[in-house]
Structures are given as structure tokens and as C-alpha cells.
Amino acid sequence: MGICLQIGCFALCFVFCALFMIHTSTSDILPQEAVSVNIDTAKIVVILDAGHGGEDSGAVGIDGILEKDLNLAMTTVLADLMSSSGIEVLQTRTEDVMLGDGDTGHKKQEDLRARVDLGKENPDAYYISIHMNKFPKEYCKGIQLFYSPNNAKSLPLAGSLHHLILSHLQPENNREIKNGSEHIYLMNRLQNPAILVECGFVSNPEEAQLLQQSDYQKKIALLIMASVWDCEYKNLTT
Numbered sequence: 001m002g003i004c005l006q007i008g009c010f011a012l013c014f015v016f017c018a019l020f021m022i023h024t025s026t027s028d029i030l031p032q033e034a035v036s037v038n039i040d041t042a043k044i045v046v047i048l049d050a051g052h053g054g055e056d057s058g059a060v061g062i063d064g065i066l067e068k069d070l071n072l073a074m075t076t077v078l079a080d081l082m083s084s085s086g087i088e089v090l091q092t093r094t095e096d097v098m099l100g101d102g103d104t105g106h107k108k109q110e111d112l113r114a115r116v117d118l119g120k121e122n123p124d125a126y127y128i129s130i131h132m133n134k135f136p137k138e139y140c141k142g143i144q145l146f147y148s149p150n151n152a153k154s155l156p157l158a159g160s161l162h163h164l165i166l167s168h169l170q171p172e173n174n175r176e177i178k179n180g181s182e183h184i185y186l187m188n189r190l191q192n193p194a195i196l197v198e199c200g201f202v203s204n205p206e207e208a209q210l211l212q213q214s215d216y217q218k219k220i221a222l223l224i225m226a227s228v229w230d231c232e233y234k235n236l237t238t
Contacts, residue, residue, distance in 0.1 A: 039232050041086035045125035046228060047192070048082075048091045049115055050075040052131075054098035056108060059134035061202025062209075067132040068096065070211050074130045074199060077214070078221040085225065090125065092118055112185045119192045126157065126228055127194035129186055132211065134203045141207045142173040143220070144198040146180030146187055153193035153231060161195065161227035169219060193231070197224065 050071040052058035058067030072093070079089045092115045093099060100110025119127050133144060143165050147154040158177045165173060180187030180196055187196055199220055200207040210216045 045088045047127045048075045049129040077217045119190045127192040129196040133198040133201045141204040144175045146196040148187040148194035151193045158195045160230040164223040
């Protein structure tokens, strides 16, 4: 299968190196039925949201690892990968901070509203929110996906990523894709094609260790980027 991406040689090398790291190829990850498709990555805009930050640590996992730190590490890896592929990347935060000015005395609400506002400012952008999971029982593990029902592209994006996760990373993962509108502020309010990715359980010793490893972060990042490519391919061919 030939996938013709309008990106430079350096970006192609970067992507193929990442693909090699998970012992697969473009023909394994990208749509099998495509023969030659021009995906203009320069026209793709993705908002990457590193959940929590600053005084909001998120979940605290095994050995005291903080969700906010893993979220930022994962989005940084993903931002570098996407940018190298020609995709325009916007990030809600690139530092360990909460968003908003805190003037109202409701820092968490301001933080969440600021994340939604970035989506409103870029209504055609894909919105990918990165989080980590936690559960009292240590045996719980696996990536969990939520989608916003406010945009028809959200569920296909989540579905593509779910398929890639099962095919290339976690074949035993039996977690269903869930509508995030009831319990997740962002998924309830965003009008973008939006998903929230719980990348793993920081309460599971094995998964918590993996989530701290750069190679594992790159594997997840590559699959997320491939799911965006998949959705763009389907948009071109439907």
C-alpha cells in the first residue's frame, strides 16, 4: 500500500523510526484498502490537551507518580511526532500549570473552561485529551477511550484508535468506547471531533512502569496519530 504524505524527508524518517519501534509498518497501521492517497497534513490541526497541571495533580499512582506529569510527557511526545509529520499542533499547556487566571476563586472551573475555549477558537481541529486512570484494585489495566457526541467525527476517531490499540498494542483490551458527555466536562461541552484517552492505570504496577517509559509513550502516540490519519483518509474517500 502506498500512502503519499505531503511531508519532508526528515518527517518521513521520524515516522518510520517510530513505526519500527513497535515492529510494524505503514501497511499494518494505515487503511488496508488505500492504494495511493494524498493526505495534506498541513491542513490538519490537532489540539493536544495534557489533563490537570499545577496544583491539580490528577491521580496519584504507584510510588507517588503523578498523573499530571505523565499527561504532559505523553502530549509532548505526541506533539513532536505530529509536528514532524506536518500537522499543526496546538497545546492547552506545555508546562506544569493550571489554566486561567484564578481571579474568580474557582481555579478548576477556569482551567476547564480555558481548555474548552481553545476548542471553540479552532472549531475544525481534532481535540485529543490525554489522561491516566486509577482504580482501587491494582489488577485493572488498559487504555480506555471516551468520545464527545457533539461532533459526528468523534466516535469514528475513537473507533479507529480502539482498533489500532487492539491490533498493535493491547489485543486483550476489552474496554468499550464510552460516550463521555455525562461525566466528563470537556466531552460534554466540546463541539470539535474530540476524544479523551485514558492511557493506562497508574494504580497498576506493571502499567505504571510502562507509562513512564519513553518507548511506550511513543507507541501510544504513534497509534493516536495514525487514528487521525485514518480519519482524514476516510474523509477523502467518502
